[in-house]
Amino acid sequence: xxxxxxxxxDLVKPGGSLRLSCAASGFIFSNALMNWVRQAPGKGLExxxxxxxxxxxxxxxxxxxxxxxxxxxxxxxxxxxxLQLNNLKPEDTGLYYCVTGVLILDGAWITxxxxxxxxxxxxx
Amino acid sequence: xxxxxxPPSVPVSPGHTARITCxxxxxxxxxxxxxxxxxxxxxxxxxxxxxxxxxxxxxRFSGSSSGTMATLTISGAQVDDEADYYCYxxxxxxxxxxxxxxxxxxx
Numbered sequence: 001x002x003x004x005x006x007x008x009x010d011l012v013k014p015g016g017s018l019r020l021s022c023a024a025s026g027f028i029f030s031n032a033l034m035n036w037v038r039q040a041p042g043k044g045l046e047x048x049x050x051x052x053x054x055x056x057x058x059x060x061x062x063x064x065x066x067x068x069x070x071x072x073x074x075x076x077x078x079x080x081x082x083l084q085l086n087n088l089k090p091e092d093t094g095l096y097y098c099v100t101g102v103l104i105l106d107g108a109w110i111t112x113x114x115x116x117x118x119x120x121x122x123x124x
Numbered sequence: 125x126x127x128x129x130x131p132p133s134v135p136v137s138p139g140h141t142a143r144i145t146c147x148x149x150x151x152x153x154x155x156x157x158x159x160x161x162x163x164x165x166x167x168x169x170x171x172x173x174x175x176x177x178x179x180x181x182x183x184r185f186s187g188s189s190s191g192t193m194a195t196l197t198i199s200g201a202q203v204d205d206e207a208d209y210y211c212y213x214x215x216x217x218x219x220x221x222x223x224x225x226x227x228x229x230x231x
Contacts, residue, residue, distance in 0.1 A: 035220070045159070045167065045210050047220040061219055064125055102172055111178035114166040 002026035002105070002113045004098045009118030016088050020118055022081040022098030027113075030054060030076040033101035036083050039117075040094040048083070048096070065091070088122045095119050126150065126215035128223035135229045142198040144226045146211030149192055156194040157212040158187055159222075160205075167210065171196060198228070206230045 008020040022034075033056075036048040049062035051072045060072050071084040081098055095117040102112050128148040136142035146156060158171040169178050171187035174194065184199045194213075198205055211223035 037222075044208075044225040045161070045212075045222040047212070047222055050220065063219060063221075097166060102169070102178075109179045110172075110176075111180065112169050112172075114168075116166060 002100070002103070004100070004113055004115035006096065006098050006115045006118035009096065009120045011121045011123065012088055013124050014089060014122055016122070018085045018088065018120060020083040020085065020096055020120070022083075022115060024079045024081065024098075024100075027100070027103055027105060029074075029079040032103065034072075034074065034081045035099040035101070036070075036072060036081075037097045037099050037114075038092075038094040038120075039097070040091075043094075046094075050101075051081070085120065088120075090122045093120060093122050126219070126221050128211050128213060128221055130209075130211060130223040130226045132224075133227045133229065135231065136198070136201045138203060138230055139200055142201050142205075142228055142230075144196045144198075144209050144211075144228065146194045146196070146213075146223050147192055148194075148213060148221075148223075150216050151189060151192050151194055151213060153216070154214045156187065156189050158185075158196045159210045159212060160207045161210065162207045170209075201228075201230050203230050 003025045005023045035050040049072050052059045069087045073082045097117045098115040100113045155173045159167040160170050161167040170181050170185045174189040175187040186197045188195050209226045
């Protein structure tokens with residue numbers, strides 16, 4: 001069974017930093033493209049960024065609002081995805097989801113997977 | 125910045141067909157995904173690569189894409205399909221973006 005468990009969300013002041021983690025299990029994490037997606041309270045989904053697997057150079061892409069402030073990394077030995085959030089702003093408040101790319105499991109089960117999210121609140 | 129535009133709401137009667145559109149300039153060259161999000165829950169993938177159904181998704185969900193518009197069709201809508209729906213694709217540089225979201229009401 002695929003599981004994604006996010007942690008690290010907290011209440012922080014503007015300009016502060018946080019490090020979010022996503023513990024993955026049930027699939028070959030090292031082969032998977034991984035995304036972070038966020039959702040502000042009562043608002044729509046917003047893609048934050050992604051990291052490709054080591055086989056594709058572990059390259060990263062970010063949405064414009066977070067470029068230069070957020071950094072995605074991965075620890076394949078511990079099946080964990082990270083999101084470092086620096087210089088946080090009130091508009092960064094929201095539920096942060098860890099999301100896999102589309103996976104093919106057991107040769108036939110095709111879908112992607114989302115965690116339940118971790119809440120980040122930025123306020124003075 | 126690149127935007128994917130969806131209608132804010134689509135009402136549908138039970139058993140009838142709902143069509144949700146997603147408009148974007150890069151869609152002729154980029155695949156579209158569709159997500160269903162029920163209140164208080166994480167999103168669920170219902171269509172990927174324009175028209176493919178993930179495992180476990182009912183056949184009443186189908187997708188198509190032509191030119192700058194993609195469409196999610198729910199045939200024979202059920203009360204359980206009431207949710208927010210988001211399209212998801214990429215801009216010409218490869219950065220991902222979600223659509224503005226559509227609330228489907230089944231009544």
